[in-house]
Amino acid sequence: MENDNKAHEEPEQEWPYLDVHRHLRYWKMCIRAPLPHVYLSNESNRLALAYFIVNSVTLLTPPPSERTPETPEPLISREDKRAMRKWVLHHQHPTGGFCGTSSLVFPLHSYDIYNFDTKTLDEPDHAGLANITSTLFALQLLALLADEEDEAAGENVFEGVNRVGTLRFLKSLQREDGSFGEALSDLPGHGRFIAGGYDMRYCYIATAIRWILRGDVKEGSPGWVEDFDTEALARYILNSQTYDRGFAGNSQDEAHAGYAYCAIAALTLLDRPLTTSTSSSVPHKSPLLHSSIRDLPGLIHWLASRPFVYLEPPPPSADQDPDTYIYQEDDLDDPNFLLPPTPSDLLCLLSQIAEKKGHDKTHVAFNGRTNKVADTCYFWWVGGALANLGRLDSLVDREAARRFLLEKMQHRIGGFGKSPGSPPDLYHSFFGLAILGLLGDEREGGKVRGFDAGLAVPRETVGVIERARRKLIESEKGGKGVVDGEKELDAVEMGLELRGGGERPKWLGACGY
């Protein structure tokens, strides 16, 4: 055992090591205790936080086939998973889609338009408080919370999802220009209105929900829903390339790595086969991506421009340290983007640092926009975009990127911070693991699951989604209706039996049983 530990320590210098247990400890804390007050700004979108937590735990937990007797018990037990899935389903709006927080899930009967006879709302397309972002997170969560010990149980994770209603809700969020909003809202004087900015994130999310739920149901068969206008969406996305060849929320905004990822992943997902029989591990053709983007080499240029050599901020007494002679006064305001004025200066500085350290291993950080600072999440947004383009391996110096993430962004207590030295938070801690899942790390101990760059879940979870989707569509074809309703009916029958038979009370009929 001791030898083993030594073996770990040695290559740590060579190959930065991910301390899985420390990260699990951080996530355990996030599961067991309420999140601190600083997360209040996410109160309207708690499903997003839940997604970061469960996705990260899944990334750090080996799949059952790879577990050994020494592997610790999974952080989320099978029973916990069942309860959590129920909690996620609780966010579903009766007419489709999911709300972001249980605090906005109102008891149905509290609505003025609740109909006590039909037990639903008198407005089939009720605007409700469902939103597009939470809908994707809910579906991903359900799949992430599949019972992996039992493949058959994994099939049922979408049980209770209102597939048809959700797909209709999705379609209702598309604007005339092809883009998507986040929610429906009734604004007096403006009528039914698609709320949300012109934000590439919603476009990406729309394609992901479509891929997860739509399937290959033929027109006319049960469960068929009219698709949204995929061509209009693709046109909108393709028109959002900016003059400097990146992507933005629209072509009038500044190019941004987050939006570049969303644009590229959305185009990939629009081309990803919807048939349930296709295994997702086989890369699919994406003509939209490879022949429709106006300036694809330009886009790759823009993405390739995001990494930069990260230089340590100078120590407080900058004038004493020979390493930092090159920094200029105004650079000090921006300790995260300390590029010296000329390339020769940088080379000179790097060779000095290499001499001092005894090796020339650099730290490579990523920014999200031209001349911006390093941020953990841009490792993911840039890396994920390149992975969707099939170019992650050839264009990113994986070792230098890993080294920066693990040596500068990883926190002592586990998790990743936004920038070097900052405390960990759910968002950056998740994206740090996600990019490690994409970069791949086959070394023993520091391993995370392989990650799907398009759907942003571990690869095993993509398989769960495919099986669950097939099962959900089958159940719709069988015309069985909502499963929860059946359970309720079972409970009524059981109650009658316990009552000792006799005549069925009339009021039960009035209640619809």
Added chain:
Amino acid sequence: MPSKGKAATKPKATETPATTTSNPTTTNTTSQTASQPSEPTTVLERSQQRFEKTRPFEAARRQQGLSRLSKEDQKGWICDQLLHLTNRLPAASRSCLLGPKASKEIWWTVNGTNSIVRGLKHKPEPYTTWGTDRNGHDVGSYTIERFDERFRQRIALTALQVSSRVFRENVEREKRGFVDARSGREIIVTEREIDEEKVRRSKMAALKKDLYGAITGKLAESVEWEDVVPIPHEEPEGALAAITYPAEYAEAMSYLRAVMTTKEYSPRCLRLTEHIIAMNPAHYTVWLYRAANIFALGISIPDEIEWLNEVALANLKNYQIWHHRHLLVEHYYPTISSDPDALAQFAKQERDFLIAILSEDTKNYHVWSYRSWLVGKLGMWEDEEELKSIEKMIDEDVRNNSAWSHRFVLVFSNPKYATPGKAATEKDEKVPQELVDREVKYAQNKVYLAPQNQSPWNYMRGVLVKGGQPLASVQGFVEEFVNKLGEGEEEEEVKSTHALDLLAEIYAEKKENEKADLCLRRLAEKWDKIRGGYWEWRRKCLTQSEREKAPGEQVEKAEEGIAAA
């Protein structure tokens, strides 16, 4: 009650009484100090002293144990117990417990020991007797004065609660149209009564907080929200990502739920959204609900914008604020669109604020995004001030890519000459040549300031593409930054990797592939090693005509691109 005279003689006759007072004999030393205690400092002390005074036998037993008491004291203790036991019973059933003879015996003894018949039943204990205050401290540890004050507060609270109850009932009666039985008039709750009730409730809340630490939500205590039944949040099992938040927030949300389900639009709802936004400005639902209220009530948009300015400055990184502003402007625009002066005035106000907020956070994505939208919405293309303010920002920080990006939109999306529907990366024949020249020159001047700054390089390249000019038209300028390439490590000088990058494109454009390859090779080998993989890929692209092939993937070019649509 037995007469005192008889009782006094009997015990004396049997045995020597411990003392003529009620003190038990065996507790001499201890009870001496206890019986003549110093002035009590706390309520607990005072009551314990009272207990010891009124229940001397019980106090002695507690101190020494029953077996160590003298016979006499034991007898006294038994009588004391029986006395308190019977005292607890209803008068009629007291005789059931003991026969008349035994009762008589007890009273003899009691009188003999001068026991105080109505002594304290229980020995007062810390915490349990009076409970704790708002800070969790034992009320028993209070000084007498403080305790009396607390007692007065409780009386005051009770009185207020009674009055408040009366008020509420009157409100209810008024609602139902009840008639006052005495006067025969309809019950009317007057403004004065409402004002009094408001004062009363704030007093009650203050008292409750003072006494019990109970935080009565501002809303629950306010008369305004009287008719709303809040819907509390019930979290189902299996919840993830619960967030700790103050009780005030929970209360406000419970009222929000109530008014949202009934789609109420009213001034109080507007105030409620403000209250919640102050606690959580990122709640998109609350913002949407606020917008609905503003439109429904016809609130002045400039007023709302003025309020919003403060909120925006206090929450720089917030996204929802800008979406709200967007909605407000969409709503407001039709009312001023036909009045050029009003439009110009509004545009100026907006710009002034945007300049102010961007001076706090120069690269704020939401603000820039709103600004580029606003230029189109209000038609600020020809507005010289807009371009000037951007130039000023670039002068202040030549690396501010957000400002560069805005400049490109401002110059090249101007509908005066821009062809509608042209993409940003597409050539537009209608863009005037002098404009292209002007912008290229502008970018070049900025490159001189900081050659390794990518923003002006990107800008210049974007302008050339828009203007449909060959990249080679700037070859002379670009070559200024690269000297003696490939002529030896010592000789070679590269002032900007972006120049070398563009130079490679220029050579490739002119089919001078070897020269282009040299640029890319030197970038990969020396000048920009961290992008080595990228530069190698570019080198491969020089020889392969199909630059677009993803590794290991056969792309079918035949697929009809949607871009063509």
